[in-house]
Amino acid sequence: DTGVSQDPRHKITKRGQNVTFRCDPISEHNRLYWYRQTLGQGPEFLTYFQNEAQLEKSRLLSDRFSAERPKGSFSTLEIQRTEQGDSAMYLCASSPHTGGKGGTEAFFGQGTRLTVV
Amino acid sequence: GENVEQHPSTLSVQEGDSAVIKCTYSDSASNYFPWYKQELGKRPQLIIDIRSNVGEKKDQRIAVTLNKTAKHFSLHITETQPEDSAVYFCAASTGTYKYIFGTGTRLKVLA
Numbered sequence: 001d002t003g004v005s006q007d008p009r010h011k012i013t014k015r016g017q018n019v020t021f022r023c024d025p026i027s028e029h030n031r032l033y034w035y036r037q038t039l040g041q042g043p044e045f046l047t048y049f050q051n052e053a054q055l056e057k058s059r060l061l062s063d064r065f066s067a068e069r070p071k072g073s074f075s076t077l078e079i080q081r082t083e084q085g086d087s088a089m090y091l092c093a094s095s096p097h098t099g100g101k102g103g104t105e106a107f108f109g110q111g112t113r114l115t116v117v
Numbered sequence: 118g119e120n121v122e123q124h125p126s127t128l129s130v131q132e133g134d135s136a137v138i139k140c141t142y143s144d145s146a147s148n149y150f151p152w153y154k155q156e157l158g159k160r161p162q163l164i165i166d167i168r169s170n171v172g173e174k175k176d177q178r179i180a181v182t183l184n185k186t187a188k189h190f191s192l193h194i195t196e197t198q199p200e201d202s203a204v205y206f207c208a209a210s211t212g213t214y215k216y217i218f219g220t221g222t223r224l225k226v227l228a
Contacts, residue, residue: 033214041220041221042206042220043206043216043218045215045216045217050214091160103151103166103211103216104149105151105166111160
């Protein structure tokens with residue numbers, strides 16, 4: 001499968017624990033996004049990378065959340081001291097650079113479903 | 118702030134009928150408008166998109182229209198089939214990076 005892959009697919013953790021998710025984008029895509037989706041809602045933007053640079057972080061993201069993309073390839077999203085409200089599907093997406101021609105399709109991964117108990 | 122409103126939240130149609138989903142965006146700088154289909158337990162997948170320099174785009178049974186003045190865009194599905202049943206999300210982007218999604222429309226096509 002040459003699409004966006006995420007690992008793990010499911011994660012159950014106890015409140016207060018730290019969790020880390022991984023996203024491998026499509027190899028030639030330089031843009032990488034993290035979104036959070038709760039039941040019955042659309043994906044909410046969390047953060048965005050262009051290559052290894054994190055260019056924007058949503059105000060929704062508390063200090064407990066951190067994301068990295070150290071070599072401009074895969075990315076990790078870490079949540080520290082998890083809370084029950086963090087339970088959601090975490091989606092990663094990637095898209096190619098369009099050379100200033102505007103937006104283009106973002107390809108989504110299958111997501112990591114986090115349950116905090 | 119940036120916002121995309123989507124209506125209706127649920128839509129039931131008889132097989133063969135048409136379905137229309139409408140979205141309104143707030144950021145006048147938005148210039149790219151994708152529509153995603155998400156089946157239960159699966160990833161969102163692009164079904165059609167439109168750029169701000171185009172008023173309408175069609176792909177077989179699916180069409181999207183854009184009214185930049187009113188900041189409205191709509192998805193039209195004709196001759197609906199049971200496999201069209203899913204949740205549909207509209208989104209708006211300024212073209213640089215992030216997409217602001219609507220809250221979704223659950224479409225049910227009744228056989």
